[in-house]
Amino acid sequence: MTLTPQRSAGGRPGQSGTPAENGSFLTPGTTGTQRSRTKAGAQPWLMAVSVAAAVAGAALGLNGVLRGWAWYSPVLTTVVTVAFTMAGLRALRWRSVFITAGALAALVLILTFTFFRPHSILGFIPSGETLRQLGRYLRRASETVLAESAPVAPNAGIVLLVCAALGLLVILIDALAYPLALPATSGLGILAILIVPAMIKPQSVGVLGFAGATAGYLMILAFSHWFAPDPRTGADTARNPGQFRRGALTGALALTVTLLLQLIVPGFDQGTFPQGSRLNPFGTATGLNPMISLGNSLRSPSGDGRITYATNAPAAPYLRSVTVDNFNGDTWAPDDRDSTRRLGTGRMETGLEPAAAEVRVVTAVDTGQFTSPYLPAPYAPEAVNGLTGRWSWDPATLSIKGVDTNSRNQQYVVLSASPQLTPDLLAQANGPVQGVPEQFLRIPDNVPEIVRRTAQTVTEGSTTAYARAMAIQRYLRSVEFTYSLQSPVQGGYDGNGLSVLADFLNQKSGYCIHFASAMAVMARLEGIPSRIAVGYAPGRSTGGTVSIGGQGALPEYEVDGRDAHAWPELYFQGLGWVPFEPTPSRGAVPSYATDAQAPSGASTNENNDGLLPSISANPAPQPTVAPLPLPGAAAPVDPAVRLLPVLYAAGAVLLLGLLLASPRLVRTARRRRRLGADQAGAAAVQGWAELRDLAMDFGVAPRPSETPRHFSDRLRSSGALGDPDGVDADGHRAVRSLTADFERRQYGPPPSGGGPEAAAAGTAGAETAGLGTEAGRRIAAVRGSLGAHARPLARFRAAWLPPSVMASWRAAAAAPFRAVRRTVQRTARRAGRHAGRGLAGAWSSTSGAVRRKRRPRGN
Secondary structure, eight states: OOOOOOOOOOOOTTOOOOTTTTTOOOOTTOOGGGOOOOOOTTHHHHHHHHHHHHHHHHHGGGBTTBSSSTTHHHHHHHHHHHHHHHHHHHHTTOOHHHHHHHHHHHHHHHHHHHHOGGGSBTTTBOOHHHHHHHHHHHHHHHHHHHHOOSSBOOOHHHHHHHHHHHHHHHHHHHHHHTTTOOTGGGHHHHHHHHHHHHHHOTTOSOHHHHHHHHHHHHHHHHHHHHHSOOTTSSOSOTTSTTHHHHHHHHHHHHHHHHHHHHHHSOOOOSSSSOTTOOOOTTSOSOSOOTTSOHHHHHHOSSOOSOEEEEEOSSSOOOEEEEEEOEEOSSOEEOOOOTTTOEEOSSSOOOOOOTTSOEEEEEEEEEOTTOOOSBOOBOSSEEEEESOOSOEEEOTTTOOEEESSOOSTTOEEEEEEEEEOOOHHHHHHOOSOOOSOOGGGTOOOTTOOHHHHHHHHHHTTTOOSHHHHHHHHHHHHTSTTOEEOSSHHHHHTOOSOSHHHHHHHHHHOEEOHHHHHHHHHHHHHHTTOOEEEEEEEOOOEEEEEEEEETTTEEEEEEEEOGGGEEEEEEEEETTTEEEEOOOSTTSSOOOGGGOOTTSOOOEEOOSOOTTTSOOOSOOOOOOTTSOOOSSSSOOOOOOHHHHHHHHHHHHHHHHHHHHHHHHHHHHHHHHHHHHHTOOSHHHHHHHHHHHHHHHHHHTTOOOOTTOOHHHHHHHHHHSSTTOOTTTTTHHHHHHHHHHHHHHHHHHHSOOSOSSSHHHHHHHHHHHHTTTHHHHHHHHHHHHHHHHHHTSOHHHHHHHHHSOHHHHHHHHHHHHHHHHHHHHHHHHHHHHHHHHHHHHHHHHHHHHHHHHHHHHSOOOO
């Protein structure tokens, strides 16, 4: 057989593979430099456009999670940079592992350039200062999540996290759609983006996000089928006339049906993920954790996180969980002051001023399924006993926080001091503020004019701090304002920053966080230190009693997520921190802040029934109720709470299964890509590459020095295919046919000219027509024969740990080390040659000088 130079494998644009896949074999008369390389073509770039469009389109749904559109520019820049970096590396025919590494490097560089330019080397290379600034941004992001509800202010920390997450999803979606040839599965990555607004925004993803994600996903499917059509479909090729029109019609019809179907499917408001609920990565959504928006708990139609407590107070007290006191203009955030917190809650110093008489209150609390790092307790706690785990408390705010535990299933007794305040005492506390940290008086520079003007107008004529505080509370509780959970969401100001506060004062409708924030900011503008307490409004009586040693039977109350509340606390010299209640129709106005002449604002909510607390004295004990050592019985466990561990376990098992099955998935995708070749020449080359990998998987690995025919003879004589004359004759014939097709393609005469050779080539081309499907049948026959004669362990290894895949992974992992070794060796050889030439030159110069000296001088 005449050996001719190898021709291109004729693969479709963008096809990648091993040398065997591209028809690269070393045979007598050929060299490694003669291997052909298929051009990448337009496929990498069009797939990059599709992936970028899908991710950027799905990110449109984050509007409403993040306020405004200023965040979208860095998001789009990050997504496009990562997608086109992978396209460029793929066009240069880099291996998949290096493409992924290059994409990760591009993600780091673009994030550094966008967010850390002044803190990096040359504006885009990370440095030590970059890492320090990263820590500050992450803390800023956590503070935003702590204090904001959607839509949150798009500060640098939050936008950085969003860009990093979307950049990683670009890499994942691209890997599924391109090298793994699983374009339909790439929708899981797009779905991961859509889950965030679906879980956080009450109005869910929105039309923009859904339409953008759908358009990008359809582009991924379309281009994948265009360049690599599925042989199982009826179309011979994606370029078949009318294929594009039918695909566009099908996609448009599916999109239309989906948009119309959601209009008739009723929303659901119970279960694990009810409509409008928030995703809580810090635990189950049964606790008042500042990480979760108050609006989520308040909008819940059935309360979660039930807490029961019994108290000897004359009226049900507020349960205070945490204080947010650090305000930078964008968010209110708690300052945990970890460096000054004190361990142990057996004795706490309240710091109350002695100007007012105090009443000691005993409260026994059972938190049940309520889960939070902060402990709910009446203010001001002097001692907390009965807790499990280690707890610390903040001397500045008296908030109690777990060190290595949380509030779930805690039963404890709180001894608290309740000062007896009167309007006269508060009016007299008008001296200059002393001993209060500056952060409680700090006013941001960007206070909107409407906030300053409102504070000045409302307090005009008030001569004391108490009079100004009462004027602000009276204004916010007036009939001008209404309590509403939905108005802030619909109006786009569901948060607590200054821009949100300005919208709230214009719209005059919101819920507790808006009223508390407005009073706290306006109090600071009037020179009164302020902070916001987060916890629970006074609860409802359960009708039962609880017996506590030394206290007798005490009436029992309950609160849940619907009682979640925020209220301002103002500081008065000589009296300490004093709570106020500016929110109309919620909570209970303290006796010292009651203004009988001011009618209260209305409530527009439908789920307030039974939530307004009674401010009457405690009911008489009911002796028919059996005494309990601690308050309340265990709260019934929500079925959703029991289901979450099962979901987490199922997710972990699914992830582990996906990891274990990854070699099989890669092998299957590689086989499907090879057998989907739509040209006769490509089918011959790809069928041969699949035969070699099949043989390797079943223990007959090709040898580097073998010709195709020698390898075929060794495979058929090895016994792995069974008896060539019996039931396994089909497998042997398939191997011979695959070998002959490959040899004809690689070493046959080129189809040019008009002589006998051209005619023979034409006949050969006709013989190979339809190999795209014929190669699949032959490979199936070989697989059947190899599997029928392999041992169970060999079959398991070939199916789940195929050596052909594991060998390519090992080679890819070792490639960087080989490259470094070759570089070192080349450098050493080059240095040795230079040293040798230098030594030889020196010896030549020396010997020449000696000869010239010995040469006799002429006359």
